[in-house]
Amino acid sequence: MPLDRRSGCPINLSLEVFGDRWSLIILRDMIFGGRRHFRELLNGSIEGIASNILADRLKRLMELGMLTKADDPSHKQKAIYSLTEMAITLVPILAHLGAWGRIWLPTSEELSIRAELLEKGGPPMWEKFMDELRHEHLGTPLDTAPGPSVRATLQAAYQAVVAAKALNASPAA
Amino acid sequence: MPLDRRSGCPINLSLEVFGDRWSLIILRDMIFGGRRHFRELLNGSIEGIASNILADRLKRLMELGMLTKADDPSHKQKAIYSLTEMAITLVPILAHLGAWGRIWLPTSEELSIRAELLEKGGPPMWEKFMDELRHEHLGTPLDTAPGPSVRATLQAAYQAVVAAKALNASPAA
DNA sequence: GCAACCGATTGCAAAATGCAAGCAGAAGAG
DNA sequence: CTCTTCTGCTTGCATTTTGCAATCGGTTGC
Numbered sequence: 150m151p152l153d154r155r156s157g158c159p160i161n162l163s164l165e166v167f168g169d170r171w172s173l174i175i176l177r178d179m180i181f182g183g184r185r186h187f188r189e190l191l192n193g194s195i196e197g198i199a200s201n202i203l204a205d206r207l208k209r210l211m212e213l214g215m216l217t218k219a220d221d222p223s224h225k226q227k228a229i230y231s232l233t234e235m236a237i238t239l240v241p242i243l244a245h246l247g248a249w250g251r252i253w254l255p256t257s258e259e260l261s262i263r264a265e266l267l268e269k270g271g272p273p274m275w276e277k278f279m280d281e282l283r284h285e286h287l288g289t290p291l292d293t294a295p296g297p298s299v300r301a302t303l304q305a306a307y308q309a310v311v312a313a314k315a316l317n318a319s320p321a322a
Numbered sequence: 323m324p325l326d327r328r329s330g331c332p333i334n335l336s337l338e339v340f341g342d343r344w345s346l347i348i349l350r351d352m353i354f355g356g357r358r359h360f361r362e363l364l365n366g367s368i369e370g371i372a373s374n375i376l377a378d379r380l381k382r383l384m385e386l387g388m389l390t391k392a393d394d395p396s397h398k399q400k401a402i403y404s405l406t407e408m409a410i411t412l413v414p415i416l417a418h419l420g421a422w423g424r425i426w427l428p429t430s431e432e433l434s435i436r437a438e439l440l441e442k443g444g445p446p447m448w449e450k451f452m453d454e455l456r457h458e459h460l461g462t463p464l465d466t467a468p469g470p471s472v473r474a475t476l477q478a479a480y481q482a483v484v485a486a487k488a489l490n491a492s493p494a495a
Numbered sequence: 496g497c498a499a500c501c502g503a504t505t506g507c508a509a510a511a512t513g514c515a516a517g518c519a520g521a522a523g524a525g
Numbered sequence: 526c527t528c529t530t531c532t533g534c535t536t537g538c539a540t541t542t543t544g545c546a547a548t549c550g551g552t553t554g555c
Contacts, residue, residue: 155369157430159423159437160350160416166427168343170512177333187533196328199513204534214426226521226532235426242422243333245415250332253387253408254339257330264332343543360502372544377503399501399552501552511542521532 166213171198171206176215176236177243180282181263183300185229186221195260210236231286240275240282244268259310263303274299339386344371344379349388349409350416353455354436356473358402359394368433383409404459413448413455417441432483436476447472 155161167173178184178194191203198206207230210216215236221227247264250256256264267274278299283289297305328334340346351357351367364376371379380403383389388409394400420437423429429437440447451472456462470478 156433157428158350158368158433159420159427159429161347161369162427162429163419163423164343164346166423168341168346170337170341173337173341174334177331188531191533195331196334199515200534201514201536202512205511224522224532228533238422238425242415242418245418246336247332249411249415250336250339252411254332254335255330256332256335260329260331361500364502372546373503374505374545375543397501397553401502497555499552499554501550504549505547507545509542509544511540513540514538516536518535519532521530523530524528525526 166215169206171202172210173243174198175203175206175210176232176239179216179230179232180236180240180243181300181303183285185231186227187230190230232282234283234287237279237282237286240279241272244275259307259314262306262310266303266306270299339388342379344375345383346416347371348376348379348383349405349412352389352403352405353409353413353416354473354476356458358404359400360403363403405455407456407460410452410455410459413452414445417448432480432487435479435483439476439479443472 155165167176174194174196175190175198178190182189182193184190184193187203187207190207191198191200207216207218211218213235215233217231217233219229219231221229244264244267247261248268251261251264251268267278277293280291280293281298281300284291328338340349347367347369348363348371351363355362355366357363357366360376360380363380364371364373380389380391384391386408388406390404390406392402392404394402417437417440420434421441424434424437424441440451450466453464453466454471454473457464
């Protein structure tokens with residue numbers, strides 16, 4: 150999957166970066182799922198990526214400048230992956246993509262609630278989320294008011310839907 | 323390339339629709355380039371898609387509900403492809419994608435001027451463009467004021483940059 | 496009549512993907 | 526210390542997708 154520069158068109162070049170089935174899934178799991186380690190990404194995503202593909206994509210995303218890799222000080226064998234600013238600025242695109250998919254595709258309710266919330270939150274919420282990601286991955290100071298993180302908010306909404314569905318499936322006697 | 327529903331996540335489903343190298347390029351050429359025929363798409367795109375891939379993708383995009391196909395009354399062999407509302411609502415995503423690519427990737431100046439203009443125009447310009455596309459592809463009445471179309475505006479900017487570059491390359495004696 | 500053009504299709508080589516197994520080394524439990 | 530588990534990642538191999546070039550039956554313009 151070489152970046153063979155088929156043309157200098159911004160859309161084409163963007164597609165050469167994540168116009169495949171897995172790159173954006175990996176970034177999604179890092180951004181929204183907070184995953185930082187190889188195994189987390191391997192076992193964590195619902196879609197079930199193969200380990201060789203994951204290794205290849207991580208390498209590729211690093212070469213493209215979307216990720217960096219560092220040793221985890223707490224474990225000599227662990228590598229920790231970080232998003233770069235380039236990857237963090239994908240948040241608005243992911244938000245739009247999620248919103249579009251939610252409208253037009255057969256999404257599952259519990260998995261689309263996050264997209265809905267992110268859409269409703271709009272650019273201010275995206276900015277807050279990006280600020281949090283910068284803090285988490287780049288070490289920059291948080292300039293937003295303390296409180297529940299955007300990721301925690303989204304995650305809580307997801308859990309609430311899952312719980313509600315479980316309740317509906319087996320209602321209290 | 324089956325839509326095998328790896329998961330009901332909106333982002334994942336979106337990727338199963340256009341998470342490949344060509345689908346979005348075809349849509350880009352239809353949306354921004356105004357191309358409606360097989361040959362126009364085949365020869366028109368700078369990236370040079372193969373005819374079998376183009377045929378396959380057009381079929382797939384039709385099955386997904388992004389395109390429709392009709393006979394061209396002026397030519398018994400010509401088929402005319404139209405965007406559906408589902409495809410037209412990709413405009414904001416394409417605008418964001420173009421803006422992102424323009425910042426982070428080595429785009430060429432003449433090809434990125436359109437992305438820049440579209441970004442500067444913001445949501446109002448996107449809405450106007452979508453309205454024009456609906457008129458063109460779905461036959462709905464235009465509800466915007468008459469005047470130069472968004473596509474014509476973008477195209478003119480592109481031509482201006484090309485002309486300026488040519489002038490720079492061989493300045494007047 | 497005849498070349499150019501229409502939307503594709505075919506055959507084939509090359510590349511990407513998916514799957515399962517395995518690797519060396521480090522950490523944790525007992 | 527030993528045994529098991531976990532770490533990121535690699536290997537081999539079958540299947541699928543892609544890219545390229547040639548071609549097809551039919552239509553159109555001249």
